[in-house]
Amino acid sequence: MTRASATLALVVTALLWSVGGVFIKSVEWNPLAIAGTRSGIAALFMLAVLGRPRIRPSWPLLGAALSTSLTLLLFVCATRLTTAANAVVLQYLAPLWVAILAPRFLGEPTRGRDWLCLALALAGMTLFFWGDISPDGKLGIILALASSLTFAGIPLFLRKLGDQGGQTEAVLLGNALLALGCLPFCFQGPWPDLKGVGALLTLGVVQTGLAYYLYTRAIRHVRALPAMIIPVIEPILNPVWVFLFLGEAPSATALAGMAVVLGAATVQGLLAVKDRGR
Structure with a gap:
């Protein structure tokens, strides 16, 4: 995979992630049951794609698996306990932590242009x-x-x-851990109807399984920071799907913020394609 195709894969990943809001709202079920079932289906999808995954235990693999599980779980809980906007905006402080930690943790420099793209993305998200x-x-x-x-x-x-690989296996493991942890919640309350089951399959196979498969393929070819800033378009696309399917139009301020975020992600994507400092 080239850097250009990896950058495109990150854009597609963001598009797939962004349909989560629409489909999650279609499932009448315990939110932790939704999160666990989605991850269980995603793990099975990745298992089918990989065939016989070779999981070689290492601290980076376990770190990636736990980060995946906790991210998916914490976001669901945060969304239930505060506004969806709070949960999204605060979660997407993640690029800031990557910008701070990547130089020491990975030896990947955070350049001036990266800080500019990051500042624009966060400003656009807030707007x-x-x-x-x-x-x-x-x-x-x-x-x-x-x-x-x-x-x-x-x-x-x-x-x-x-280069030791195992990126997809790490995310598969993370989803499997979350599925096991949330299994008891699947037996609380009535099960979803056929529409809900269809939504869960879409969430598991497309929005999580395929999206994270593409992400793990792309991450080997771009620095960690672009791999965070480019997908920042994901939360601003959620209202686009709501508008297309439900007719709820975003405000002028929201549209301005969308333009800023898209601009920042586009610039970062173009820089990632030309980046020589992997």
Whole structure:
């Protein structure tokens, strides 16, 4: 995979991640049951794609697996305990942690142009969700902040695996761990109907399984920071799908924020293609 195709894979990953909101709303079930079932289906999908995965235990692999599990779990809990806007904006502080940690953890420099793209992305994200950000739900805010750290851990640990491989296996393991941890919640309350089952299959196979498979393929060919900044378009695409399917139009402020985020992600993507300092 070239850097150009890896950058494109990150864009497609963000597109796949972004449909989560629409499909999650289609499932009438315990949120932890949804998270666990989605991850279980995703793990089975990746297992089918890999055939016979070779999981070689190492601390970067375990770090990536735990980061994946905790990110998926913390975000669901944060969304339940504070506003969705709070959860999204705070989770996407992850690129900031990557920018700070990557030079020491991976030896990947954070350049001036990276800081500029990062500042634009965070500013655009804040502008996009400005009207929905709230101080309500302190515990949810704390969990969302925690999820930003675990989210940052995914590209950092996956990059740390380097040429020894195992990136997809690490994410498979993380999803499997979450599925096992959430299994008891699947037996609380009524099970979802056929529409919900279809949504869960889409969430598991497409929004999580295929998306993370592409992400783990791409991460070997781009630095950790671009692998965080380019997918930052994911949360601003959620309202686009809501508009297309439900007719809820975003505000002018949200559209301005969307333009800034898209611009920052585009610039970072172009720089990633030309980047020589892997």
